[in-house]
Amino acid sequence: MRNMKSGLSKLAILTAASMVMAACSPATNDARVAVQAERTPTLAEAQAFILDAEKQLDAEGLAYGRALWVQANFVTTDTNQLAASADEKFTLLTVDLATKAKRFNDVEMPAELRRKFNKLKFLLDLPAPQNKERTAELATIKANLGATYATGKLTLDGKEATLGDASDVLARERDPAKLLEAWNGWREVSVPMKDQYARMVEIANEGAIEMGFDDIGGMWRGQYEMEDFAGEADRLWGQVKPLYDSLHCHVRAKLNENYGDEVVSKTEAIPAHLLGNMWAQSWGNIYDMVKPEGDAKTFDLTERLVANGYDARKMAGAADDFFQSLGFEPLPDTFWERSLFVKPRDREVQCHASAWNLDAKDDIRIKMCTKVNGEDFATMHHEVGHNIYQRAYKHQSGLDQGGAHGGFHEAIGDMIALSITPEYLKTIGLIDEVPSADADIPLLMKQALEKVAFLPFGLMVDQWRWKVFSGEVTPAGYNDAWWQLREKYQGVKAPNERPADAFDPGAKYHIPNNTSYTRYFLAHILQFQFHQTACEDAGWEGPLHRCSIYGNKEVGAKFKAMQELGSSKPWPDALEVFTGTREMNGSSVVAYFAPLKEWLDEQNKNRSCGW
Numbered sequence: 001m002r003n004m005k006s007g008l009s010k011l012a013i014l015t016a017a018s019m020v021m022a023a024c025s026p027a028t029n030d031a032r033v034a035v036q037a038e039r040t041p042t043l044a045e046a047q048a049f050i051l052d053a054e055k056q057l058d059a060e061g062l063a064y065g066r067a068l069w070v071q072a073n074f075v076t077t078d079t080n081q082l083a084a085s086a087d088e089k090f091t092l093l094t095v096d097l098a099t100k101a102k103r104f105n106d107v108e109m110p111a112e113l114r115r116k117f118n119k120l121k122f123l124l125d126l127p128a129p130q131n132k133e134r135t136a137e138l139a140t141i142k143a144n145l146g147a148t149y150a151t152g153k154l155t156l157d158g159k160e161a162t163l164g165d166a167s168d169v170l171a172r173e174r175d176p177a178k179l180l181e182a183w184n185g186w187r188e189v190s191v192p193m194k195d196q197y198a199r200m201v202e203i204a205n206e207g208a209i210e211m212g213f214d215d216i217g218g219m220w221r222g223q224y225e226m227e228d229f230a231g232e233a234d235r236l237w238g239q240v241k242p243l244y245d246s247l248h249c250h251v252r253a254k255l256n257e258n259y260g261d262e263v264v265s266k267t268e269a270i271p272a273h274l275l276g277n278m279w280a281q282s283w284g285n286i287y288d289m290v291k292p293e294g295d296a297k298t299f300d301l302t303e304r305l306v307a308n309g310y311d312a313r314k315m316a317g318a319a320d321d322f323f324q325s326l327g328f329e330p331l332p333d334t335f336w337e338r339s340l341f342v343k344p345r346d347r348e349v350q351c352h353a354s355a356w357n358l359d360a361k362d363d364i365r366i367k368m369c370t371k372v373n374g375e376d377f378a379t380m381h382h383e384v385g386h387n388i389y390q391r392a393y394k395h396q397s398g399l400d401q402g403g404a405h406g407g408f409h410e411a412i413g414d415m416i417a418l419s420i421t422p423e424y425l426k427t428i429g430l431i432d433e434v435p436s437a438d439a440d441i442p443l444l445m446k447q448a449l450e451k452v453a454f455l456p457f458g459l460m461v462d463q464w465r466w467k468v469f470s471g472e473v474t475p476a477g478y479n480d481a482w483w484q485l486r487e488k489y490q491g492v493k494a495p496n497e498r499p500a501d502a503f504d505p506g507a508k509y510h511i512p513n514n515t516s517y518t519r520y521f522l523a524h525i526l527q528f529q530f531h532q533t534a535c536e537d538a539g540w541e542g543p544l545h546r547c548s549i550y551g552n553k554e555v556g557a558k559f560k561a562m563q564e565l566g567s568s569k570p571w572p573d574a575l576e577v578f579t580g581t582r583e584m585n586g587s588s589v590v591a592y593f594a595p596l597k598e599w600l601d602e603q604n605k606n607r608s609c610g611w
Contacts, residue, residue, distance in 0.1 A: 054398035088139035127207030145512035154185030190506030217466035239586030249609035301374030312341035312370035326556025343369035355386030385413020393566030404574035407522025456489035458521030
């Protein structure tokens with residue numbers, strides 16, 4: 001009742017004020033308008049502004065999301081234009097709201113409301129300036145870059161091939177010449193992106209500056225609500241770097257044994273095309289070349305999936321079942337009706353796996369060109385994890401619907417994937433017998449080639465972008481800076497002299513599609529921290545890598561409580577709900593791989609490590 005009366009009183013005051021203004025002379029009226037514009041707005045006006053902003057964003061966000069979904073699933077000239085138009089419209093709205101929000105900068109308000117005003121600045125990965133022509137240009141460039149990546153083709157053995165084809169070559173082939181052909185071929189796709197990318201950065205930086213940031217990088221880092229974001233990332237990297245260095249040393253030595261000194265030096269960075277992945281970000285596909293010697297009985301998850309009749313939907317069903325075992329609701333029927341699970345034969349699609357939440361309620365779905373293998377089995381859990389998180393915070397208001405920070409969103413499903421242990425696989429009938437403890441090192445090696453190998457790549461991608469956004473690296477130096485950082489952090493180098501027009505960063509999806517990448521590095525820290533917490537809460541007393549929380553509803557309830565907060569609280573609050581601590585910690589990664597680290601150090605005793 002009190003709020004209603006307050007609203008009526010405001011209406012009466014405004015009506016009376018308008019009558020007085022109408023009776024005044026034009027000069028007096030202008031003066032009153034100027035005073036009105038200059039006065040400090042009230043808390044009530046700030047609250048009303050945010051409520052209205054959320055309504056507008058909800059309405060426009062649904063239309064925007066549908067346009068992007070259609071373009072991602074039907075990549076054509078027309079859908080590119082539709083996506084560009086939707087992007088332009090949504091960008092104009094968000095820039096307008098962020099600009100108008102500045103009026104409330106000096107209003108005293110609760111911390112929760114202030115955080116919503118700050119979030120208005122972070123709605124877009126790339127803000128446009130208040131200029132319709134440049135906003136339209138930015139939208140067109142973004143659509144073109146995404147489409148160029150999605151439809152990219154290369155030539156292999158004289159035939160047209162896709163990124164998937166080239167990735168298969170990198171994964172399975174052991175002839176360096178054929179590996180290099182596939183590696184080089186995909187990087188030709190990104191060459192035309194370079195000038196457009198540079199122009200995109202120029203326009204978006206104008207927008208970031210208008211919103212009060214030094215550049216786009218400062219805006220991206222601001223989303224994480226950390227005083228020293230770069231310093232925090234370096235602290236976490238310092239905790240896990242010794243583990244990575246040990247893995248790198250062993251892998252390089254094994255590759256040298258296979259390929260010889262002419263292909264792989266014993267002391268220098270590893271050529272990127274030899275690590276089994278198009279971007280050398282994960283090395284699981286070369287496990288056969290670096291695996292521990294011995295007769296320990298293990299298993300091939302890909303073989304077991306195929307033998308048990310798994311397809312893409314059955315893999316998604318396994319992920320859904322795991323979350324249900326923790327007490328989460330089943331995925332809705334619309335997930336199964338509207339998701340894209342396999343690559344269509346009749347059209348171009350953006351095959352990069354992604355999770356979507358179109359209506360901020362229950363219209364959740366994934367887009368994934370799934371292959372029946374162990375890697376995609378884990379990826380399916382990752383993508384479904386996004387949807388589970390989105391559904392958990394659907395009751396939050398619009399600006400609070402999101403991860404506590406980007407790393408949380410990426411960590412949810414990956415934390416569950418750490419519970420895909422031999423014991424779990426036996427429980428769901430994928431294997432008949434749990435390997436003995438003798439198989440722990442091989443199993444941990446497989447995990448490390450995916451998880452540990454990724455860590456420095458996850459860190460350096462945005463290190464490169466921050467230098468580009470700040471102007472420290474100009475277009476002429478894009479490629480050189482990319483490889484300098486890759487060698488510094490990963491100990492990985494380009495396999496050949498790069499052409500003058502090369503734009504190798506553009507060969508990675510997240511660069512032309514402007515997806516922040518440090519979130520993945522943080523997710524690789526958080527997923528192990530979440531896993532260790534969950535296992536401790538479950539009363540697990542064995543090695544951390546053998547723990548599975550499948551079926552533990554008490555742990556699930558606590559996990560869900562963190563997710564339900566969305567971004568309504570600062571991320572340390574959300575972290576504390578589940579882990580009991582307010583600090584991210586890489587020690588859980590080290591604890592998980594402790595047996596492997598000891599084994600690696602023994603193997604590396606007489607080797608020269610470092611690069």
